[in-house]
Amino acid sequence: MKKNIYGLSLFLTLIVLVFVFMKLLGFIFWINGGLLDKWMALIGLFAIPTSIYFFLKKWKVRTSKILILNILIVIIHIVWLWLSVKQQPYYYAYLESNQVLSSPYVIEESRNTGPRIHYSSNVTWKGYTLYKSVNSILFVKESVRKSQYGRLTQSIRLGRGHAVEKDGHIYIETDIGEDLLVK
Numbered sequence: 001m002k003k004n005i006y007g008l009s010l011f012l013t014l015i016v017l018v019f020v021f022m023k024l025l026g027f028i029f030w031i032n033g034g035l036l037d038k039w040m041a042l043i044g045l046f047a048i049p050t051s052i053y054f055f056l057k058k059w060k061v062r063t064s065k066i067l068i069l070n071i072l073i074v075i076i077h078i079v080w081l082w083l084s085v086k087q088q089p090y091y092y093a094y095l096e097s098n099q100v101l102s103s104p105y106v107i108e109e110s111r112n113t114g115p116r117i118h119y120s121s122n123v124t125w126k127g128y129t130l131y132k133s134v135n136s137i138l139f140v141k142e143s144v145r146k147s148q149y150g151r152l153t154q155s156i157r158l159g160r161g162h163a164v165e166k167d168g169h170i171y172i173e174t175d176i177g178e179d180l181l182v183k
Contacts, residue, residue: 006054012047016040026141028131030106033094036137041081049073097133100170101163105182106131106139107172128180145180 019029019040029036049070056066095105108129127146131139163182164173172180 002054006051009047009050009054012043013051016044016047027134028106028139028141029137030092030094030131030139031137035084035088035092037084038081041077041084045074045077045081048077095163095172098163100165101182103133105133105142107180130182145182 019036023037052070052073053066056069089110091109093107093109095101095107097104108131110127127144129144130142132142134140164171170182172182
């Protein structure tokens with residue numbers, strides 16, 4: 001029974017570590033309209049301390065050192081889980097492929113933390129990160145573009161944003177009059 005638990009926890013630990021490594025390389029996992037971060041944090045909360053406990057017990061490390069290391073790992077995972085469950089500092093929108101856009105995209109827009117008063121000469125511009133689909137759940141960071149803040153991802157989520165081709169480039173056309181360059 002211990003071997004099965006150790007094997008499963010080691011397997012899940014490797015999955016979590018590969019997930020973190022891919023996240024650092026600019027990949028995101030998108031399933032059913034959301035990111036996979038909170039689920040990986042939850043799996044890691046249980047799997048990593050278990051695999052470390054069994055691994056260090058094999059090497060006959062003192063129990064107090066194993067306990068201290070596991071407490072530290074649990075604290076790190078609780079912070080990761082808390083950050084992934086709370087309201088994210090980004091808005092996400094999923095744009096499906098069509099005749100112009102060969103693959104789906106996920107668009108990330110940072111939330112506005114400043115005042116919402118805008119004058120015609122002082123329009124807030126934000127960076128939009130475009131993630132291109134590698135397969136149905138894995139998206140890779142493709143580029144960062146600047147556009148007028150606020151309504152692009154909302155327009156896409158409401159179904160009014162779509163890809164169009166103009167002058168040999170692909171744009172996301174929205175109802176705000178501002179098109180976002182994709183390619």
